[in-house]
Amino acid sequence: MQISFAGKRVMITAGAAGMGRATAMAMHKLGATVFTCDVDEQGLASLPEGITTFVCDVSDSSAVNAMFDQILPGGLDIMVNNAGIGGPTKPVEDVTDDEWSQCMSVCIDSQFYCTRRVVPVFKANQSGVIINLVSAAGILGFPNRSPYVAAKWAVSGFTKSMAMELGQDNIRVNGIVPGNVNGERMERVILAHAEAEGIDPAEVRRLYAIGTSMQCYVDPEEIADTICFLCSDYGRHISGQIVGVDGFTETLYPRT
Numbered sequence: 159m160q161i162s163f164a165g166k167r168v169m170i171t172a173g174a175a176g177m178g179r180a181t182a183m184a185m186h187k188l189g190a191t192v193f194t195c196d197v198d199e200q201g202l203a204s205l206p207e208g209i210t211t212f213v214c215d216v217s218d219s220s221a222v223n224a225m226f227d228q229i230l231p232g233g234l235d236i237m238v239n240n241a242g243i244g245g246p247t248k249p250v251e252d253v254t255d256d257e258w259s260q261c262m263s264v265c266i267d268s269q270f271y272c273t274r275r276v277v278p279v280f281k282a283n284q285s286g287v288i289i290n291l292v293s294a295a296g297i298l299g300f301p302n303r304s305p306y307v308a309a310k311w312a313v314s315g316f317t318k319s320m321a322m323e324l325g326q327d328n329i330r331v332n333g334i335v336p337g338n339v340n341g342e343r344m345e346r347v348i349l350a351h352a353e354a355e356g357i358d359p360a361e362v363r364r365l366y367a368i369g370t371s372m373q374c375y376v377d378p379e380e381i382a383d384t385i386c387f388l389c390s391d392y393g394r395h396i397s398g399q400i401v402g403v404d405g406f407t408e409t410l411y412p413r414t
């Protein structure tokens with residue numbers, strides 16, 4: 159099996175770090191013309207030459223529109239809605255309006271803003287692929303993470319609905335559930351959880367692992383590989399799926 163994205167134009171949000179960066183690099187390596195954006199200018203600058211970058215906060219619809227005004231005249235084939243933030247770790251009664259709306263706007267509003275712009279191009283081509291980054295928090299409950307859970311369940315619903323709405327135009331829409339992904343973000347989440355519950359971070363790390371059937375953490379490159387597969391011709395009849403790359407998360411909150 160060999161995948162080539164030669165001749166394909168791809169947009170991946172939040173490509174300066176983590177899974178977005180791994181996906182941008184993987185698609186670039188497979189021959190795609192890659193566009194990415196982020197709020198981290200320095201992170202973007204460290205991407206290899208040949209990847210076109212935009213400093214853009216994807217929770218801001220006018221910034222998103224200005225970015226797509228530059229990209230879309232040349233066409234687009236694949237959209238990866240990757241940006242998302244973890245939101246606060248605290249009981250619902252302590253969540254502020256700003257914390258709630260910031261998490262919602264980065265995790266789900268951004269996917270709407272980007273999807274709304276690329277769909278007319280995909281419809282005109284009668285072809286296109288959209289990948290939305292979900293989370294196990296978008297298919298399970300997770301106490302003390304209510305803004306993130308609500309936003310990611312919205313992503314799951316948006317993904318299923320877009321697959322149904324756009325399938326007749328040969329546009330495929332799938333979600334990815336990354337599970338416990340090695341990297342800085344996971345470390346931040348573990349520390350916040352440990353602090354909120356007054357337990358050792360090593361214990362939180364162990365609890366997250368045993369919440370998955372395979373008792374594992376995965377690497378960002380594994381997520382990138384799955385995204386490449388789904389976006390390639392090998393995935394040409396895969397749509398409406400929420401695909402776990404997570405050793406099967408049974409629970410996000412193992413009770414010992």
Ligand SMILES: NC(=O)c1ccc[n+]([C@@H]2O[C@H](COP(=O)([O-])OP(=O)(O)OC[C@H]3O[C@@H](n4cnc5c(N)ncnc54)[C@H](O)[C@@H]3O)[C@@H](O)[C@H]2O)c1
Pocket residue numbers: 171172173174175176177178195196197198201214215216217240241242243244264291292293294335336337338339340341343344
């Ligand atoms: N890391 C995990 O364990 C995990 C698990 C499940 C789901 N996810 C989801 O996967 C996706 C990627 O996660 P990650 O861990 O690779 O991310 P990350 O925390 O490593 O961040 C990736 C990038 O997002 C950028 N970013 C943040 N807010 C932005 C905004 N408003 N506009 C543009 N860029 C912005 C950051 O600057 C950073 O470069 C997210 O949607 C996340 O919710 C992550």
